[in-house]
Structure formats: structure tokens, C-alpha cells
Amino acid sequence: MSTTWLQNALLLLLSLYNSVHAVTLSNSSLENLVLPQDAAALLAFKSKADLGNNLRFSQKTSFGFCKWDGVQCVKGKVVRVVLEGLSLGGVFGPDSLTRLDQLRVLSLQNNSLTGPIPDLSPLSNLKSLFLDHNSFAGSIPTAISTLHRLRTIDLSRNNLTGPIPKSFVDLTRLNYLRLDSNKTQRFGSSAQPVLSPNLQFRRTTKRTAVIAGFSSGVLVLLASVFCFALAMRRRRSRKVATPTNASDVDAVMRIEEENDELEEKVKRVQGMHVAKSGNLVFCAGEAQVYTLDQLMRASAELLGRGTMGTTYKAVLDNRLIVSVKRLDAVKLAGTGKEIFERHMESVGGLRHPNLVPLRAYFQAKDERLLIYDYQPNGSLFSLIHGSKSTRAKPLHWTSCLKIAEDVAQGLSYIHQAWRLVHGNLKSSNVLLGSDFEACLTDYCLSLLIITPSLSTDPNSGSHIAPEARKPNHQPASKADVYSFGVLLLELLTGKSPCQHPCLTAEDLIHWVRLAREDEGGEDHRLAMLVEVAMACSSASPEQRPTMWQVLKMIQEIKEAIVVEDGEYDPVIGTS
Known part of the structure; x- marks a missing residue:
């Protein structure tokens, strides 16, 4: 009996020891066992990136992480993380935000983050990436090119070095790219740093449209083939609905996939370059203040797509700003060269204070461009x-x-x-x-x-x-x-x-x-x-x-x- 009693006492002491030992485990390890996955990812990012403790992320409020500043959720899953201008001075931890498997938008711009950009390939649903105006160093991760849903990339104003991954060209939905103010090279060459285009991602404030990146920004130039591989791909314009908290992630994903599939079906195959077999023709009385080559080297911001084609804002080397309309080649398929020229001569002669003047035009095989004065205050539609x-x-x-x-x-x-x-x-x-x-x-x-x-x-x-x-x-x-x-x-x-x-x-x-x-x-x-x-x-x-x-x-x-x-x-x- 005494032996049995002693054994039971030892077992009880051992059980108590194990319980006490478990309680003394680190709070973070224990709490992470019950934290929501996305909350744990956000806290992991804070622990490495927020050395000044500027983010109000806390384990005590982890079950309300969808209400944290800069975080937007759909059905309890994080779809947007926008942490801008918060003086984040640490590093972007490699196993933190990359665990947000439903993330669509990631913006960490205007901070002081250092170190390399981590492997972002787990973010398979990512559509917009803003890491500009930081101090990221190292090379551009080639894994970014595996994110085939990406439409917007801004890595400008960092300390990135090395070549631009050639695989970026495979991002068929990409319509906005900025890499300027880095030390990157053109596709592995040892030449000058590359400049890159601003093509689409815009936000509307007040009653006029302004460039995305949350500032009016400086439009910059993309070098050689890389520019046209991205800038001149034609895309079908469509509305993108912003999901709300009441929406279902699966439903949103399904709609997006259907839209992407439809976009692929209607997309017309375009050449990688604007054909240059024709000449830039200035309308009667207009001074030839720039050449076709200068126009093609200009930075470009997509202003909109309309009935007749796509319109860009172009900033030339001499700081001249013009509006360039790229006409829809399919709709004009039946219009011959001579008919087009005669009509443009007539239209180019129109001069009135209430008409945007046509300054020049260009045509080559399957390519027609119209160059107008740029109007700085947007459209009447935006004003209304x-x-x-x-x-x-x-x-x-x-x-x-x-x-x-x-x-x-x-x-x-x-x-x-x-x-x-x-x-x-x-x-x-x-x-x-x-x-x-x-x-x-x-x-x-x-x-x-x-x-x-x-x-x-x-x-x-x-x-x-x-x-x-x-x-x-x-x-x-x-x-x-x-x-x-x-x-x-x-x-x-x-x-x-x-x-x-x-x-x-x-x-x-x-x-x-x-x-x-x-x-x-x-x-x-x-x-x-x-x-x-x-x-x-x-x-x-x-x-x-x-x-x-x-x-x-x-x-x-x-x-x-x-x-x-x-x-x-x-x-x-x-x-």
C-alpha cells in the first residue's frame, strides 16, 4: 500500500511540475497557439518592422485585428494592408505578412524600412504592391514575377541594386511599374539605372483625377523594349468592385477569376513596339517641337479608355506635357491611310477656345496616335x-x-x-x-x-x-x-x-x-x-x-x- 501511495504522490508531483512549466512558457509562444492566423502574421511583421512601436497592433486586441489601423478584411481575412508614413524603421520580416493568403493590396510606402525585400511568392492573390520611399536594399526578388495577378508595382526610391528580372515581362496584367531612384540595371547590363513607366493605377480625389502612389508624383521614362513590353499591351477596361466586410472571400475570388478569364478572352494580341514606319505629322501651322522618338521615350500615365481608344498623359524630355490618344485599330480597320490623313488635316485645322487642339498625328500599320494639349483639371465627368x-x-x-x-x-x-x-x-x-x-x-x-x-x-x-x-x-x-x-x-x-x-x-x-x-x-x-x-x-x-x-x-x-x-x-x- 505504501509503495502504491508513493507512486501516486510522485505522479501527482510530476503532473504539477509539468503544469507549472507549461505556464512559464513564453507568452508569445503560448498566445500564438490561439491567435488568428492573420493576426499572428501582422504581429510578426510589427515585431521586426516597428522598432519605434508606432503600430497599434497588440496581442490583447488580436481577435479584433480587422479593426486595426491600416487593415481591411473580408469575412475575417485580411485583403488590404496600408501602413504608410508611419516611420517604420525595422525590416520586413520574411515570415510575416507573406502569411496573409488573401491579401490583395500591400502598401508600406513612405517609411524607413531597411534590409532586403522578402520572398513574396506566397501572396498569390496580390494585385497592388507599394514599397516605394523606403530604404530597402539588395536585389529585386525574382519571385515577384510569379504573382500573376499583379497589376501595380512601385519599388521606386529605395536602395535596390542588380538587374531587373526579365521575368517581369511575363506579368501580363501589369499596367503600372516604377523602379526609378534605385541602382537597378537594364536586364542585367552594367548600364545606367533604369527608369520605369507610370501607366495606370490612379486614384480620384476631390473632383479631378490624380496619379496613384498617393501623390502627384513625377512621371518617369522606361528604357527600350521593357517599356513597350508593359506599356503597350492592350487591356479591356472594366469596373473593379471593392469588397466589404459583409462580402464572402470565396465569392469575391470567384468573381475576380471570372473577370480575369473574360479579360483574357477579349484581349487582342498587340506588337511589343509601336510601329515606326510612319512619320509624326504636325497639323497646319504647328511648330515641330518634338520628334516621334522623343514622344515614344516619354513617360506615360494612363488617363482612361474610351469609345475610340486609350488616352495617355505623356511627359517629354523637355518637360512638355501632351495627351496621346491611341486609337482602337479594330474600329478603324476599314479606314485607309489617305482617308485618315485627309480627315486629320481637317480636324487638325479646328482652333477654338472651347476645343482641345489637335497638334499632331501619327499612323503606321495598325497604329494611329493623336496628340492633343494636356488639360490639367480633369474631365467634366469628374467635376460633376x-x-x-x-x-x-x-x-x-x-x-x-x-x-x-x-x-x-x-x-x-x-x-x-x-x-x-x-x-x-x-x-x-x-x-x-x-x-x-x-x-x-x-x-x-x-x-x-x-x-x-x-x-x-x-x-x-x-x-x-x-x-x-x-x-x-x-x-x-x-x-x-x-x-x-x-x-x-x-x-x-x-x-x-x-x-x-x-x-x-x-x-x-x-x-x-x-x-x-x-x-x-x-x-x-x-x-x-x-x-x-x-x-x-x-x-x-x-x-x-x-x-x-x-x-x-x-x-x-x-x-x-x-x-x-x-x-x-x-x-x-x-x-
Whole structure:
């Protein structure tokens, strides 16, 4: 009995010893056993990168990690980590954020992180990578090229050395790359540091579009073939929905995969270079201030994709900024060289304060470029509708009147002085000049399309006159008048054309007043502008006024206001 009792006592003491020993294990080791995987990854990053303890990540709040500053989740999985300008002064640990298997966006820009960039290949869902403005050293990890969903890479302003991985060219969805202000070399050569392009990733703030990277940034040049391997690949434009906390990760992933598959199906195979067999032709009276080679070496930022093609902002070596439209080769397939040249000579002769001037054009086999003046204040669409994160209010009625007069002036000039038509008038094709004057762009190009096609997107065709939606319809001035009426209602209400109702005059005026949240005391002025819009958007072309008549109506409204108020002060941008 005594032996058995002694054995039991020893077993009890051993059990107590093991329990006490387990409690004395390091807190981090024990707590990591129960931490959510993504929380553990974030804390692992903090332990190496946040030597100044600036991040408010804590094990005590680890089960609420989705609410940590800079962290965004979908269904409990981290999809965005944006830790910018937080004076992070450590290193990017190799086994930390790379455990976030659903991560889409990673931005650590404007910190002081040192050491090498770790292997990021586990981040198979990553789409945007911003590590710029740090002190990362070593070579660019070749494993980045395995992240085939990547669309945006910014590694600029670090201390990276060595060659740029050739495999970067295999990132077929990549449309924004910056490597400048490093010591990297062109594909393994010992030549000068490479400069790289800024092609797409943009954010919209206030009411004008600005370059991503969270600053206006300096646009830089990409060297030789590498530029065109990335910059000149054509992509289908599509909307990308931002997931919310209520969304399902699997559902979001499935939608993204379907979109990517669709993108691959519609993508047309393009050459690696812009063909240079043709010449850059300057329009009549224009000074030849740059060459085709200089234009091709310019840095490029994608401004947008439209009905006729893709538009870039280009900064040349001499700091001259121009806008370059690369026309859709498929839509212009039936337009011969001589027809194109004759038409561009006519369009290039248009000069009016409310038209964005065409300065030069270029054509070669399957390649046509148009060079315009760059307009610094964005489009009327951005001014009206604001950014996606804010609900824009309709513009002040005096701003509406001023913009409407500018647009009418430009259209009247095209119609009367040159017997041409715009053919695609909409708010995104009205740009704002240095003094916020409204200037038409993309004018007179629709005549080059032999068989125009309409998009199934309701937002893209609501501005088009009913008769212009028929197959093989030739652009006409009265169709421009219809589009102007739609644009005027868009100005007055802040509503997209697809949201405009079909109402009687009285009901439409009431709808406009409600959309503007009743400015009070301006009903009669709004009513006059609404009546102009209704006259322009009549279903019958014969019942619509000419643009010259529309211009006179608007000017009469302005004169009546001057008489009534004693002054007229259009403040563009008031909202």
C-alpha cells in the first residue's frame, strides 16, 4: 500500500511540475497557439518592422485585428494592408505578412524600412504592391514575377541594386511599374539605372483625377523594349468592385477569376513596339517641337479608355506635357491611310477656345496616335460626379450655365464653321482647361468608324440620340444637339444619363429641383435651362434646334440674369 501511495504522490508531483512549466512558457509562444492566423502574421511583421512601436497592433486586441489601423478584411481575412508614413524603421520580416493568403493590396510606402525585400511568392492573390520611399536594399526578388495577378508595382526610391528580372515581362496584367531612384540595371547590363513607366493605377480625389502612389508624383521614362513590353499591351477596361466586410472571400475570388478569364478572352494580341514606319505629322501651322522618338521615350500615365481608344498623359524630355490618344485599330480597320490623313488635316485645322487642339498625328500599320494639349483639371465627368468615396452635389447653377455656354460655343463652331460633327459628346469628353473653361475633346472621330457598335452598358449609350443607335447611322449635327441636352441635365442634377427619367416638362423641372435639393429662389432660372435641355433631347431630330440656336438661348438666359442681378459671376467648381 505504501509503495502504491508513493507512486501516486510522485505522479501527482510530476503532473504539477509539468503544469507549472507549461505556464512559464513564453507568452508569445503560448498566445500564438490561439491567435488568428492573420493576426499572428501582422504581429510578426510589427515585431521586426516597428522598432519605434508606432503600430497599434497588440496581442490583447488580436481577435479584433480587422479593426486595426491600416487593415481591411473580408469575412475575417485580411485583403488590404496600408501602413504608410508611419516611420517604420525595422525590416520586413520574411515570415510575416507573406502569411496573409488573401491579401490583395500591400502598401508600406513612405517609411524607413531597411534590409532586403522578402520572398513574396506566397501572396498569390496580390494585385497592388507599394514599397516605394523606403530604404530597402539588395536585389529585386525574382519571385515577384510569379504573382500573376499583379497589376501595380512601385519599388521606386529605395536602395535596390542588380538587374531587373526579365521575368517581369511575363506579368501580363501589369499596367503600372516604377523602379526609378534605385541602382537597378537594364536586364542585367552594367548600364545606367533604369527608369520605369507610370501607366495606370490612379486614384480620384476631390473632383479631378490624380496619379496613384498617393501623390502627384513625377512621371518617369522606361528604357527600350521593357517599356513597350508593359506599356503597350492592350487591356479591356472594366469596373473593379471593392469588397466589404459583409462580402464572402470565396465569392469575391470567384468573381475576380471570372473577370480575369473574360479579360483574357477579349484581349487582342498587340506588337511589343509601336510601329515606326510612319512619320509624326504636325497639323497646319504647328511648330515641330518634338520628334516621334522623343514622344515614344516619354513617360506615360494612363488617363482612361474610351469609345475610340486609350488616352495617355505623356511627359517629354523637355518637360512638355501632351495627351496621346491611341486609337482602337479594330474600329478603324476599314479606314485607309489617305482617308485618315485627309480627315486629320481637317480636324487638325479646328482652333477654338472651347476645343482641345489637335497638334499632331501619327499612323503606321495598325497604329494611329493623336496628340492633343494636356488639360490639367480633369474631365467634366469628374467635376460633376466627384470621387467614388464621396457623394457629389450638383454644381452651382451659374457654373452649369457657364459650362453649358462653353460646350455650346465649341459645338456651334464645329457645326457651322467646318460642317463637321462631334459624334460622341458626353461629360467624359469635356475637359477643363487651366481656367476651368470647358473644352471638347474626341471630336470628329466617329466619322472614321465604318460600322459603329454600341456597348451594352447603359451608362455608355444613354447620351446617344435614338436615331444614332441604329446600325450604319452616319453622325449628324442634330445627334450632337440631343447629346448636349442630356449633358445639360447631367450638369443640372449631378445624375448620370442612365438615371434621367422620361417626364413631362413640369414633372422634369420638379425632378431637377429635387435632385438639387431645392436651391430656393432659382426655380425660374433652372426652369429656363431645363426647357433648353428638353428642346435639345426631343426624340425627333427635326424638332431639335440647331446648336447655334441653343447657344443663343443660353446667352439670352445669361443676359436675363445679368439684368436681374446686376452681375454674373460663374464660379466653376462651386458645389
